[in-house]
Amino acid sequence: MNENNHRVxxxxxxxxxxxxxxxxLNNVDFDLRSGEVHAxxxxxxxxxxxxxxxxxxxxxxxxxxxxxxxxxxxFHNPADAQHAGISVIFQEFNLVPQLxxxxxxxxxxxxxxxxxxxxxxxxxxxxxxxxxLEIDIDPRLPLSSLSVAQQxxxxxxxxxxxxxxxxxxxxxxxxLSEHEVDRLLxxxxxxxxxxxxxxxxxxxxxxxxxxxxxxxxxxxxxxILTDSTANLDEDKVIYAMVGRALIxxxxxxxxxxxxxxxxxxxxxxxxxxxxxxxxRAGEIxxxxxxxxxxxxxxxxxxxxxxxxKAGEINLQGxxxxxxxxxxxxxxxxxxxxxxxxxxxSLPDLSVKQNITIGILGRLRRxxxxxxxxxxxxxxxxxxxxxxxxxxxxQRISNLSGGNQxxxxxxxxxxxxxxxxxxxxxxxxxxxxxxxxxxxxIDTLVExxxxxxxxxxxxxxxxxxxxxxLVFASGQIRGELTGEEITQESVMALATxx
Amino acid sequence: MKNFLNKFWKSYSIAVVVLTVGLVLSFLTPxxxxxxxxxxxxxxxxxxxIVGLGMTxxxxxxxxxxxxxxxxxxxxxxxxxxxxxIGVPASILAGVxxxxxxxxxxxxxxxxxxxxxxxxxxxxxxxxxGAALMYTDGKDLTLFGQTGFKVLSGEYLLGIPTPILLAxxxxxxxxxxxxxxxxxxxxxxxxxxxPAAQRSGVPTSRIIWGIFSIxxxxxxxxxxxxxxxxxTANARLATGLELSAIAVVVLxxxxxxxxxxxxxxxxxGALLIAMINNGLNLLNVPIFYQELTVGVLMLGALxxxxxxxxxxxxxxxxxx
Numbered sequence: 001m002n003e004n005n006h007r008v009x010x011x012x013x014x015x016x017x018x019x020x021x022x023x024x025l026n027n028v029d030f031d032l033r034s035g036e037v038h039a040x041x042x043x044x045x046x047x048x049x050x051x052x053x054x055x056x057x058x059x060x061x062x063x064x065x066x067x068x069x070x071x072x073x074x075f076h077n078p079a080d081a082q083h084a085g086i087s088v089i090f091q092e093f094n095l096v097p098q099l100x101x102x103x104x105x106x107x108x109x110x111x112x113x114x115x116x117x118x119x120x121x122x123x124x125x126x127x128x129x130x131x132x133l134e135i136d137i138d139p140r141l142p143l144s145s146l147s148v149a150q151q152x153x154x155x156x157x158x159x160x161x162x163x164x165x166x167x168x169x170x171x172x173x174x175x176l177s178e179h180e181v182d183r184l185l186x187x188x189x190x191x192x193x194x195x196x197x198x199x200x201x202x203x204x205x206x207x208x209x210x211x212x213x214x215x216x217x218x219x220x221x222x223x224i225l226t227d228s229t230a231n232l233d234e235d236k237v238i239y240a241m242v243g244r245a246l247i248x249x250x251x252x253x254x255x256x257x258x259x260x261x262x263x264x265x266x267x268x269x270x271x272x273x274x275x276x277x278x279x280r281a282g283e284i285x286x287x288x289x290x291x292x293x294x295x296x297x298x299x300x301x302x303x304x305x306x307x308x309k310a311g312e313i314n315l316q317g318x319x320x321x322x323x324x325x326x327x328x329x330x331x332x333x334x335x336x337x338x339x340x341x342x343x344x345s346l347p348d349l350s351v352k353q354n355i356t357i358g359i360l361g362r363l364r365r366x367x368x369x370x371x372x373x374x375x376x377x378x379x380x381x382x383x384x385x386x387x388x389x390x391x392x393x394q395r396i397s398n399l400s401g402g403n404q405x406x407x408x409x410x411x412x413x414x415x416x417x418x419x420x421x422x423x424x425x426x427x428x429x430x431x432x433x434x435x436x437x438x439x440x441i442d443t444l445v446e447x448x449x450x451x452x453x454x455x456x457x458x459x460x461x462x463x464x465x466x467x468x469l470v471f472a473s474g475q476i477r478g479e480l481t482g483e484e485i486t487q488e489s490v491m492a493l494a495t496x497x
Numbered sequence: 498m499k500n501f502l503n504k505f506w507k508s509y510s511i512a513v514v515v516l517t518v519g520l521v522l523s524f525l526t527p528x529x530x531x532x533x534x535x536x537x538x539x540x541x542x543x544x545x546x547i548v549g550l551g552m553t554x555x556x557x558x559x560x561x562x563x564x565x566x567x568x569x570x571x572x573x574x575x576x577x578x579x580x581x582x583i584g585v586p587a588s589i590l591a592g593v594x595x596x597x598x599x600x601x602x603x604x605x606x607x608x609x610x611x612x613x614x615x616x617x618x619x620x621x622x623x624x625x626x627g628a629a630l631m632y633t634d635g636k637d638l639t640l641f642g643q644t645g646f647k648v649l650s651g652e653y654l655l656g657i658p659t660p661i662l663l664a665x666x667x668x669x670x671x672x673x674x675x676x677x678x679x680x681x682x683x684x685x686x687x688x689x690x691x692p693a694a695q696r697s698g699v700p701t702s703r704i705i706w707g708i709f710s711i712x713x714x715x716x717x718x719x720x721x722x723x724x725x726x727x728x729t730a731n732a733r734l735a736t737g738l739e740l741s742a743i744a745v746v747v748l749x750x751x752x753x754x755x756x757x758x759x760x761x762x763x764x765x766g767a768l769l770i771a772m773i774n775n776g777l778n779l780l781n782v783p784i785f786y787q788e789l790t791v792g793v794l795m796l797g798a799l800x801x802x803x804x805x806x807x808x809x810x811x812x813x814x815x816x817x
Contacts, residue, residue, distance in 0.1 A: 244780050303696070329698040343696055348689040348756025349682075358698040360679040368677040411697060 002453035006033040008070075009197040010086075012057075015064035017050050024050040026221045027064070032166060032197040037188050039200045039212035039229075040140055043241055044400040048201050048220040055079035056088040057200075068166075079108075087159030088168040094150055095143055097112045102139035103159045118121075129157040133187055134422050149180040167191060168199040171424050173207060177291045177456075185211045203430060205234050217241055242432040252442060257281030259420050260450045264375065265301070265313035271297040272474045275311070279419065284451040286465030288458065288490050296338065299421045302452070303335045306327045306405070316418065329358060334417030337408055338424035338454070339398035344408040347398050352378040352392040355494035358415045368476065376412050381410035385440060402433020409437070419450045426460060438463055458487045468492050511749055511765045518769060522776040529779060530721035536658060538775045539768065540650070543664035544722055544766035548738060549745040550667050553763045554708050556746050557675065557690035558754030562712045564603060566738035569720025570731070573598040574577050576631050577638040577646070577730035585645040593717045599625055600713020604706035622739070629732035629767075638730045649725035660722050664764065667715065672760035684708060688755025720755030744795055745770060756761035770795070 012030040016023070023045045023494045039172060042048050049323055051299060053059040057065065057075030068084055081088070093106050102119075103110070104128045111118045126139035135153050143151060151494045159167050169188065173181045178387035180311045186199050188211050202208050208215060209229060216226040217240040224240045226332050234455040261279040280284050300306040302313065304322040315331055318330060322328045328335070337343040345356050355378045363373045378392050385406040396404055405426065411422060425441070426434045441464060446453055455461050462470055470482045470493035478493040523531040529535075535738030550564050564583045583591070599621065606617040653659040668775050675681035683704045695701050719738065724730040747753060748769060749762025773794055777787045807815040 082514065305696075325696050326700055327697045335696060337693070337696055343690070343692040346686050346693050346697075346756070347688040349685060353685075355681060357694070360682055364679065368673075369679060383533065415698065 006035045008032070009034040010066070011067040011070075012051070012055075013065050013067065015046075015051065015054065015066070016062050017054065017059065018062045024221050025054075025061070028218070028221070028223045030216060030223065030226070034165070034195050034197050035192050035201050035221065037198040037211050038215040039202065039208040039215045040218065040406075041202065041208055041215060041237060042218035042224075042239060043432050045220070045430075046218040046241070048218055049170070050221075052088055052170055052199075052201060055081065055086055055088075057086075069462075076449070077370060081322060082162055082164075085165040085168070085169070086165060087162055087164035087437075088174060088233070089159065089170060090187060091171045091174055094153055095151060095154065097144035098142065100140050100142055100221075100259065101130075101137055101146070101154055104143050104154055105129060105139070107158075108356070125161065126157070126368050129161045131364070132160055133157055133298075137405070142251075144154060149174045149183075151309050152176070152184070154348070157190075160191075164196065165267060166197045166199065168201065170201045171203065171256075172200070173202065173204060174215075180486070181207065189292055191449060201426075205237055209234065216235045229304070234243075238431055241430075250462060251284065254284075254466055256284055257448060258285045258420045260316055261452075262314040263298075264312040264314075266298065266301060266313070267296075268301045268306050269295045269310040270474075271300065271306075275476055276472075277469060279450045279452060279474070281418075281444050281448045281450050283467065284445055284453055284465045285314060286461040286468040286485075287439050287452065287454040287471060288468050289471030289494050290463050291456070293470075293471040293494065295471040297474075298471075299335075299423050299454050301315075302328070303333060303421055314387060315489055328416050332418040333414065334412035335414050335422045336405075336420070336422050336425055338427060339407055340401070340408055342429065345404050347397040349396060350393045351387065351396050351399065351407055352395045355381050355410045355414055358411055376413065381414055385410050385414075386436060400430070400433070402429040404434070406440075409440075413444070417449070420444070421451065422451055422453045422455075424455055425453070426455075426457075458490055461490070506656040511651060511762055511769065515705060515720075515765050515769050515772070518772055518776075520589035522772060522779075526779045529776060531816055534775065535577075535780075536661075538771045539661050540658045541774065542659075542764075542767040542771035543619050543660035543744055544719055545562040545741045545770065546664040546736070546764050547667055547722070548712075548716045548742045549749075549763045549767050550664070550671050550760055551712035552742040553746050553749070553751050553758050553760060554671065554675070554684055555614070555712050556743070557755055557758035558684045558704070558708050559687045559691065560598070560705070560708065561616040561618060561743065562603065562609070562709060562716075563615065563739045564599065564625055565716035565742055567622050567629065567734045568596050568599045568621035568713050569723065569735035569738055570733065571599065571629040571720070572631075572636060572717030573730035574633050574732060576717075577724060578632070578638060579647060585648065587728060589649065589721060592721050593714050594806065596713040596715075596717025596720070597710040598713070600711065600716075602704055604702075605715065607709070608702040608705050622727065626732060633730075633732050633734060635697040642730045644728070646721075646725045648730065649722045655657050660795035663718065663722075664767075667718075668760040668764050671711075675758050675760070680704065680707060682692075685756055685758065688757075688758075690728040707761070741770070747799065748795060 008031050010032040012028060015025050015028045017025040030049065039259055040048050043459065050059065057078045058082050073084055078303055095412065102123045106122050111121045123139045130137055130139065133156060137146065145153065157394055170300050172184055176184060185207060187387055190202060192198050195246060200211055212229050214226060214228050215232055215237060217224040227410055257280055257399060259278050260281050264276045266275040275298055287298060289295040297306055301308045302323045304327055313322065318332050322331060329497060346357065350461055352374065356374050363370050363377060375392065382392060387403050387406045387410065389403060441451065453461065453465055462485050466482060468485050468490060469476050470478045472494055478488055548569065552565065553564060572592040572595045575595045576588040579588040579591050603618050603621055606612050607614050620737060640719050649659055651659065654662055675684065683699045686699050687701060687704055720735055723735055745766035750759050750768030751757065751762060774787060775792055777790060
């Protein structure tokens with residue numbers, strides 16, 4: 001990109017936002033030029049979300065100003081921001097699943113004729129907006145019939161239909177497959193080519209380096225650096241994000257104990273067939289595969305969330321019949337679900353209560369919960385996992401994503417499991433917490449825990465697992481050990497039909 | 498100080514509202530503060546409060562029970578019909594058990610047939626009312642001359658009517674249960690995030706059965722108190738009780754989304770409604786305006802509670 005040809009579209013000057021007890025944004029400067037993709041990166045709590053929410057008109061700044069085309073603007077609500085030409089695509093979509101694609105694109109400003117909705121016009125314009133993204137979806141379809149990736153594109157189409165000049169994408173690839181990610185990055189680039197300014201917020205540096213013209217790093221509410229992508233590399237950015245170097249690479253050498261888990265000829269509904277493997281104490285076995293490959297289903301079946309149609313599961317020499325999670329926990333299986341918000345954290349409960357929910361039976365005195373024991377037990381795990389919270393009585397929903405994840409992990413560990421089933425253990429977690437969680441898992445297996453790891457991030461599998469089973473269409477397509485585990489070798493097996 | 502005020506308002510806004518309404522009423526009509534009248538208000542409050550306390554558990558777990566009105570009438574009929582055979586205490590016990598059984602059936606429909614609580618209890622709302630009609634042949638059951646059943650509504654301890662003692666006792670019991678026991682913690686976990694609770698080993702089905710059995714039992718108590726006040730039980734008693742019960746819970750500050758519960762709030766919510774009803778009576782407002790007024794006041798109270806922008810400290814600052 002020739003920077004001189006692109007004028008400044010959006011400018012943020014000395015933006016500050018205070019919350020009770022927290023300075024979420026501290027004198028942050030930021031600018032976006034038309035025709036560029038500007039990545040905004042930082043750990044959770046760095047202030048990215050606060051800034052996006054101010055741009056979206058959801059929050060108002062405590063001080064500082066936002067200039068659009070050089071004119072200071074003040075948004076009182078999200079609609080103001082949209083009318084000004086700023087569209088934010090949040091992680092949680094603002095779409096209505098029951099309505100059609102076209103209705104979603106034109107929600108709140110449906111074209112009318114004689115006071116009635118002009119369906120023909122609405123569908124035609126929707127089709128055009130979708131075509132600009134090179135997607136062929138019938139705008140009359142209900143939104144709920146689309147995949148998550150397609151729904152995201154509908155959000156973008158809506159932004160385009162609003163004639164947005166600034167499009168903010170907040171963690172846009174969190175729920176997408178690899179192929180869909182590439183597609184989205186292309187779209188972001190082509191939007192920029194058409195003169196739109198794109199702010200791309202993501203944890204995934206790989207994507208950021210693929211798509212961004214410039215990168216801005218924030219940490220603890222302050223602006224750390226802005227530079228063009230060509231002048232930066234991943235290590236520099238990570239260092240700026242966390243303020244320290246991060247461990248990359250392969251899993252450390254491990255010594256294994258005896259076999260703790262044996263799975264033989266496992267079959268799950270239509271999604272898994274004939275899966276057999278063994279897991280030793282002190283080992284991390286990775287389950288890799290594209291979405292729908294069956295890797296997730298194996299974990300869910302082991303934890304009793306899916307019905308196993310056939311197969312034998314042996315834990316420490318004992319045959320198990322697991323048909324619900326309670327049963328699985330009693331058999332000493334621990335589980336960290338892939339989606340923390342949907343199935344992991346208990347948002348209304350405190351950090352302490354989130355840790356101890358599975359072990360209250362052990363903390364009993366007569367028929368009530370012994371407060372001292374509960375406090376002690378929770379404190380032990382808080383320390384062990386280095387959960388950062390102001391108090392154990394703080395609500396879990398007030399913690400950062402990384403710390404929430406540690407609490408959910410603590411819960412599984414508190415249940416005293418022999419085998420830990422980890423599904424996407426660092427989804428929605430910032431780089432710093434990610435490193436911490438990796439090191440923690442290393443320590444756990446060192447002390448004899450056996451881990452079954454399912455992850456859609458190959459670097460994560462390479463970093464943690466000493467052995468990988470690659471899944472495709474419900475079957476194990478190959479096993480890789482040690483040095484054999486590379487992105488290429490896993491992908492080769494995963495895509496073999 | 499500002500933080501403290503906001504926090505105080507968040508937790509005790511219902512107490513502030515109750516005191517304010519009490520103050521206003523005592524100015525408007527001197528009869529309001531008479532001891533007898535206050536007892537009367539509290540007795541009426543207790544009637545709804547008791548079933549509201551059970552409902553608090555259901556709402557805290559992210560559920561509803563729409564069948565409590567029917568259950569109340571059903572339990573009243575069962576108890577009254579049994580008095581000639583097994584005497585008053587055993588009949589009351591039978592009524593409570595009948596309510597708990599209806600609740601357990603609700604729970605089983607939810608967990609075993611996988612029907613959402615809203616629909617399951619809506620079905621039972623009709624079924625139980627129908628069962629009560631069949632059981633009584635649609636006739637009134639009276640216990641005139643046999644005033645033993647008055648124990649549930651008459652004076653009892655230190656001149657305090659039984660319903661008030663029952664409401665306070667149940668509030669303490671359920672309050673302790675929610676905050677101090679495993680069952681209570683599991684209820685909150687269920688209401689906060691059902692899939693997460695399930696994956697943490699919470700026995701979700703058993704908890705649901707427990708919750709709805711308790712709701713049924715409290716509904717039965719409310720129904721029998723109501724019957725005992727007039728010494729008549731029939732299948733048409735306590736219509737609309739489910740809505741009053743949900744209303745007092747929400748007024749009291751228990752979030753409809755589940756995950757938290759306040760028994761004191763529910764008691765105060767019931768007290769507020771009873772005070773307003775009583776005040777309107779004392780002020781000779783015709784009965785058909787009363788329902789309307791209560792509804793409007795309730796929406797107003799909820800709107801204030803829900804509004805994000807409203808903070809006590811800003812209100813005070815503006816006045817200063």
